[in-house]
Amino acid sequence: MTTIKKPKSPSGRKAGRRHPLSSVALIAIGLLFTGGAYAAFSTSTASAETSANSQQTIGEGKKLFAANCATCHGLAAQGTGSGPSLIGVGAAAVDFQVGTGRMPMQVNGPQAEKKAVQFTDEQIATLAAYVSSLAPGPGLPEAKLLDEKGDAANGAELFRINCAMCHNVAGAGGALTEGKYAPALDGVTSKHIYEAMVTGPQSMPVFNDMNISPESKRDIITYLKYLENNPSPGGYALGSLGPVSEGLFLWIFGLGTIVALTVWITAKSN
């Protein structure tokens, strides 16, 4: 699964623009063969999922793709100078990128930002079916992995070790280089969290099933949902940003209030 994803990053918007189109396509095709062969015996969920989609759904998805995505990703999803190849990214990647509104991308910037979703769920499903019909890739997660009933303690530990360096221990997000950032995880659906882990969108690394098992991914989701559904025991969390927001709050509101009170207490009575 990991290898298939590769064409996405080297032929990404930045690098891609500098290279002629042909070399991008060549690399994509080359990787498709090697990656496809690897994925054929490492992924079972994806191939099963692909066959489940009827030819008709795939046809509809292809039309939608041609109308909305092909400008950047190419008519055969092979990638262009403006967008990476989508061959082998799987249904999970499509569902994440389109389902969170990141795709179709609105503007060029350091990274595609979350925005209002542009398609209906059916349309997203057909798009996903079309893209996953091109080559095997990570499929949509099973519902039992998204039930948020795993081991929160294990999830919290895995989250701190694997995710917190970018997303912050409380999932409040954090800065990356050159204007990129790891978004806050509050309000992200379980499905999208799972898909992000298996597909590694944008700057995020892929956490495949050998790296973090599906059950552990379920634990991580359980922890994040615990944070989301249980307000901070200590009161308003000030964005969960740590000492910076605490310090700012103290100086502006804490000391501000105190100074106002000192002025009041020393004011001359009328």
Add this chain to the structure above:
Amino acid sequence: MSTSTTTTDLVETKKSGGLTAAASNYIDERTSISTAVKELGRKIFPDHWSFLLGEVALYSFVIILLSGSFLTFFFSAAMTPVEYDGSFVPLKGVEMSAAMSSSLDISFDIRGGLLMRQVHHWAALLFVAAIGLHMLRIYFTGAFRKPRELNWVIGFILFILAMAEGFTGYSLPDDLLSGNGLRIIDGMVKGIPLVGTWISYLLFGGEFPGEAIVGRLYSLHILLLPAIIVALIAMHLLFVVVHKHTQYPGAGRTNQNVVGYPVLPVYAAKAGGFFFIVFGVVMLMASLFTINPIWNYGPYDPSPVSAGTQPDWYIGFADGALRLIPPGLEFVWLDHTFSFNILIPLVALGLFILVVLIYPFIEAWVTGDKREHHILDRPRNAPTRTAIGAAGVTFYAALWATASSDIIATHFKVTMEGVIHTMQFLTLVGPFIAFFIAKRVCLALQKKDREIVLHGYESGRIVRLPGGEYIEVHQPIDEYERWKLVSYSDYKPLMLRPNAQGKITTGQKLRAGMSRWFFEDRIEPVGTTELERSHGDHH
């Protein structure tokens, strides 16, 4: 306003009482406390809001002592690994140190524990912030001049000790955030040539993190540091009593008197009530706003580092200094590693702290002024000092802001590199810009004051004279106001003169140079003759 009669009135009324009088008499006959009460009770304190900032610091310290004592009842300063079995679900069954486990128990399983933890932490942040603001007030009004130089030094040492208290306390829960903070300190210590590694091993009892550090920091945090702080606070306050309080310039206020309220009853009532106000504000913050959610950070583990890992605000300037250093300053030479990426910030911050510590002596040497000063300067009337202060504040603030470079990048949607480069510029060039602007603003304000003293306020009333001339009527200011504007000490640059041996030493040259730099741009206060002449040509 400045009545000392109120005190005597009160004492007289008390004499009539039965039990109170008897009890007071009983105590007085055995302790002679009445002399102290008489002396202290009649002590006059001037009233100004900025004079209460030190009091805020003192009260925060009392709150810290109270809440801290509560926390010691339940905190276990050991790094023995235990399995957490408290009521916070996402940490259940996780292995952690006894320190972390007991901190979590304080937060979730001990009644009032979380509130007390948050009171302790918010009060600690307030403590250091109030000291900082208090110090700025002292600096910009020149309250550190003779005879208060030593009290400035004591106060500044208290500021450093408060930071040390804060940092040791921040490290005690042994959560991920504090562990990361300790690791940075460990790195800084190890960067010191020759002795660094030895000191680090001594401090941590072996390789970082070891199992000793929390216990050691705990001893410092609850025993040694508070003891020194209490002793220094006592000295600090004693000096305030001995020196008497400074006051802002104004009519009737001189170097020989203090205009204000006596301690008893007005000031004691106000100050006593103010303690509860400060306590109330801290309580309000602690009950409504989370601080240091250790349950999010989890137990310390050397591998993970969270995004947004910062120290508490008062250590931010040091963290910022480390972030500002460009890459490539660490190299191996003669089989030794030279970590200039750590040494440069260490030396720069050390020098900064030293200059702040001894500033009163530097200024006293430059001015050569041996007089006592009990009347405060308005910041504009000491332009160079104010400008130096502005430069120092800018330098500190730039370092401080850099500690949140990542948060600035995400929240203002700018690049991290851009933030760092901007802050590098601001740290190095910002102080000069601030110096220049502050000095010019001070001089301009002094000129405005002169103008007002000599010609009064523009009233906006245009009058046509019989001859056809139009003039605007200027409203002269009253004498009370004028006093404030003209009574400040003005220094001229020192003349370079040969000493008794007929020589001009290098020290004297340096001093004359410094004096010229301090005082060559100056606006003289309006003198009597000048004032009279200006009255003559009134329209």
